[in-house]
Amino acid sequence: MNAQVPFTAAEMMTVAASRLLRNGDVCFVGIGLPSAAANLARLTHAPGVVLIYESGPIGAKPDVLPLSIGDGSLAETADTVVSTSEIFRYWLQGGRVTVGFLGAAQIDRFANINTTVIGDYAHPQVRLPGAGGAPEIAACAGKVILVLRQSARAFVERVDFITSVGHLDGGESRNRLGLPGQGPVAVVTDLCLMVPDAVTRELTVTHLHPGVGAENVRAATGWKLRFADAVKETPTPTDLELDTLRQLQRRTALAHGRAPEA
Amino acid sequence: MNAQVPFTAAEMMTVAASRLLRNGDVCFVGIGLPSAAANLARLTHAPGVVLIYESGPIGAKPDVLPLSIGDGSLAETADTVVSTSEIFRYWLQGGRVTVGFLGAAQIDRFANINTTVIGDYAHPQVRLPGAGGAPEIAACAGKVILVLRQSARAFVERVDFITSVGHLDGGESRNRLGLPGQGPVAVVTDLCLMVPDAVTRELTVTHLHPGVGAENVRAATGWKLRFADAVKETPTPTDLELDTLRQLQRRTALAHGRAPEA
Amino acid sequence: MAELTSLRAAVESLVRDGDSVAMEGFTHLIPFAAGHEVIRQRRKNLVLVRMTPDLIYDQMIGAGCARKLIFSWGGNPGVGSLHRLRDAVEHGWPHPLELEEHGHGDLSNAYVAGASNLPFAVSRDYAGSDLPHHSDAIRFIECPFTGERLAAVPSVRPDVAVIHAQKADRKGNVLLWGILGVQKEAVLAARRAIVTVEEIVDELEAWPNACILPHWIVSAVCRVPGGAHPSYAHGYYERDNLFYQAWDAISRDRESFLAWVKRHILETDGFEEFKRVLQEGVAKEVR
């Protein structure tokens, strides 16, 4: 049953992202929004989803959202904890991860990701935190789902720096790189859901979240955005989704003294 | 105090080999004779020697000699047990092993080791067990000590097959290979102790075991063997050495239903 | 996803003629019951991979299951030769056996590379050794930073890995401890994996950072108590050193080997009956 109560755009984003995970997925989880969405999926329709965090926990089932990628709650609830080098070599590069769930500071029309610098690399306007595990996730996870807030600053024609490759220059260009993973299959924002076009690999809006118009999305995008022929409305969050998400965030706020992002 | 009781040539060999280990050594131990000698050292003059077995135990302190390289007694008495791949990569190749203690089926005048085939590789007269960990030990251990029974069949002019390199063709030839370890520094047999000549790297007898004459050693060697200018007699086993070795072998026979080699 | 099933069913569906099969266990936890089942189901043309072939592959080679062996040390530990392996190599009986041989470090690295989805592994081995001269599976490369010459080996990516472990839970999560060998790497390097276990429990009760294989990387989990005999299972039973010694005589000639395989494996319907027949034989000897 869909929710009668109001929900925020951030909640819609997290719920929409969580729906993209399947029960059998093995998900390599980035911190923040991806972690909230992945845990929401685990607590609702995908109880069997396996969550892997880059710090080493495999099969983490945290009761509250971690504030950092190596929180104790991840280790305590995991099936096992291995070294960080093993996580990257055996589990991610080894081809055991079906979905990589990532955030980004900047993405472009081919879903390339920038988390390195705004401006010139040698003389950056803003020095961002850097790659983290994203280049390896982008290369090796079976597929990649991106989740981030939409704005014209974040959604740019061409990223200043490709930290982690998406569909590169579109078309067959990613395939030619010979990477094991198929790359981004969806970008979920607080406004809409986009997927790469089957041929050009350009991001294309397929779903608008309830109450969002195409013009809102265009205004929050730094390129001339494509829309699918028949754009649908994202189903509103169900009571179960919304309740579960809010309880998760309440528990998290209680445990950490504050709510994490999303 | 040296032993008044009679001792066997095998006992002399094991005792002589054990004396080459120092208290601070980290020893990568082959099964059989090397394991007996290394554990004798640990139980006598070198209580702090660290024994590493290729199956994964680090700091093994077995009360009885293992029959195989992965006996439970090794795991139970070790400081920790790691995977076999870790043993070879982090501990041996990583440069943490000061001494590799090896046996051999055949060795030659430059202490190259054959454990692969007697005869031609494609059509062997005898198919031997193969390399095991010896090529890596020969390459990467700080130094190598060989212990094996002496016979003209085992000590040949040139091995049929170099499984694990010693001093190759002598002189600077091993150095030119760029291997991390310095290679064999001693060969201990039931007759004598040999070390490579400082310049030619040819094996040279420096000590004859008590009661052994140069002619005995020559007869048990397949090449014209060199002797040091002043060949010494190996000190006979002390009471402590002999008692400790015999008790170790008694305990081993009791535990395994039979005594292992040496 | 791990299916909890019988060993017979697991081998029937997961081990196919012509497969490359890695049955691992370094002295400890050798999956003998599974090896017997492969013989019992008369699999052929297998490429057998294993660091230390041991009795398990001596039996499979003698029984005619293998066309190729990738290995690093093939002996009867603490006893002597593997006579069936030698007979296959030296005399082509029951048929010729192709060998690809490595050192332990090198082959364990090849499993690590396989588990890491890399095509090759790098090591400081083999300079000065004759092994590279007789193998296309050892080559040399240059470090792109220092120019150093290093050995390379192709990764091992078996069709099936088979291991024995101490425990699984009802979902099929597997826990092993003690001497771990390269079992985890073998499972992760393989397309399919069979795990036989001593027992299936409600809760693994594992300690921190324990060696656990999650159920979703394992194809089948089969309860086979004693399934590592005559090797051992840490915490369950000891190595049967006497059997290792007895194997020397059993395997030394073709007739006694064939008689043993017939009576103990081909004419038994599974590992339980194997254990009973073995026990009867021991009782007879004692009498």
Add this chain to the structure above:
Amino acid sequence: MAELTSLRAAVESLVRDGDSVAMEGFTHLIPFAAGHEVIRQRRKNLVLVRMTPDLIYDQMIGAGCARKLIFSWGGNPGVGSLHRLRDAVEHGWPHPLELEEHGHGDLSNAYVAGASNLPFAVSRDYAGSDLPHHSDAIRFIECPFTGERLAAVPSVRPDVAVIHAQKADRKGNVLLWGILGVQKEAVLAARRAIVTVEEIVDELEAWPNACILPHWIVSAVCRVPGGAHPSYAHGYYERDNLFYQAWDAISRDRESFLAWVKRHILETDGFEEFKRVLQEGVAKEVR
């Protein structure tokens, strides 16, 4: 051989100006006390290596200890930027900081290669990424068997590794558990290693296959209870998330940062006094 000593003595003798230093710990067990001691002893021109620089390197960079940073993710986890790191990169304060950056998988691989005494590591990273265009530390090689193009990274071989762990015994054998990060690899890759621990015990009472660093690969073991604060030590204390948040304001401008470093590190004689001063500050705020 591990010497049981004070942290002050360990840093005095083992960390030298110009050294490459890897202080590791992935969220968990970050060796903050040791980082403070390096600042207190005013080490200069260090090459700092760390996957996730975190507050510990923000403090050391702001305090002027570093000339270069090798890293893969430099943020305040769950909070935002590392302001001192950004100020060094964007404005050269207190002096310019050279960056060598990687992805996590790549840099963890570089530690593995270092621990394995290999000059480089191989991975399937970076095709399509701009990172290789701005770094001489990422190159591409060909597999000698398949011809595939793979990324290579030079190994990390620090002069000193510094980690925090839960326990050591009196010989200096170290036990750690929970999230292990790359600490073991960092210690094995380094020439020297300092380990601070929560407690020193008679017996480690470790479980099978536990992560243990034998005393003979460690240079110094120092008992520093709480030495990972504000990160956490599994089984001992929780992460101080409030401090991570508070750091954002403290570090945002140079003056407040310098005042904090002066009061908490330079004017304290060790980690015990640091903790006391920190506690007083917290008490004052609450009042």
